[in-house]
Amino acid sequence: MKRIVFIAIVLFATLRLYAQKNTVFYKHEVKVSVGDAIIPSVFQIDKKSRHYCNVAFSYLYRPEKWFWVGGNFVNYFGNRIYYNWREYDENGNFNDFSKSKMKYSVAIAPEMRFSYLNKKAAILYSSLSGGLGLENGYDDNAHKYPGIIPYFHLTYFGFSVNFGKDNNIFLGGELGFGYKGFGNIHGGYRF
Numbered sequence: 001m002k003r004i005v006f007i008a009i010v011l012f013a014t015l016r017l018y019a020q021k022n023t024v025f026y027k028h029e030v031k032v033s034v035g036d037a038i039i040p041s042v043f044q045i046d047k048k049s050r051h052y053c054n055v056a057f058s059y060l061y062r063p064e065k066w067f068w069v070g071g072n073f074v075n076y077f078g079n080r081i082y083y084n085w086r087e088y089d090e091n092g093n094f095n096d097f098s099k100s101k102m103k104y105s106v107a108i109a110p111e112m113r114f115s116y117l118n119k120k121a122a123i124l125y126s127s128l129s130g131g132l133g134l135e136n137g138y139d140d141n142a143h144k145y146p147g148i149i150p151y152f153h154l155t156y157f158g159f160s161v162n163f164g165k166d167n168n169i170f171l172g173g174e175l176g177f178g179y180k181g182f183g184n185i186h187g188g189y190r191f
Contacts, residue, residue: 026168026190029060029068033174035184052076052105054180058188060113068113072129074151074179078103081138107133107151107179113158121162123170127155133179153178160186 033056053076060070084098109131117124133151153176160172168190175183 025062025065027062029058029062029070029188029190031058031060031170031186031188032056033058033180033184033186035174036181052078052103054184056180056184056186058111060111065118066115068111068115068125068127070111070113072107072109072111072131074107074109074133076105076107076133076179078105101136101138103136103138105133105135105149107131107149109151109153113155120167123160123162123172125155125158125160127153127158127174127176129153129178151179153180155180160188162190 056074058072060068062068082100086094088094109129111129113127115125131151133149137146155174155176158174160170162170171187173185
């Protein structure tokens, strides 16, 4: 058992040192990502989860070659909800009305990212973010007041492929669990 623990520590240290051998070290990163998200709303009567598409804008600062810290601004656009109703006047005549509203949510969340492979052409990483979101309150039954919802996202596996003259433009994707969804794609710029 002691050998296994010792080998695991040595391998982890080797991977961490290997991740440090990136020749170009950009400290700032801006990125835009698009993905799916399933958001359970605590403010819905039926407690159903809603399907959303999200667009996220992120800024990350990289004080170490293997560690980033920054924040996300995430917009969620959900199902279109249709409301139909009938109003009667004093004579018994009626008018039918309908309108639709888009389910919407926005979140601001800090993020920490840990890279375990830094190469000139690619970076592999995992990340964790959490914060608060604001939901507009529309659901199938009625309009409710906007509410604050917790935001959490864990990226199990993320990658970026670097290209351009200085390898500072990148495209990539993430697999994870949380408000950014199970998968998303992103692109950005490092400087």
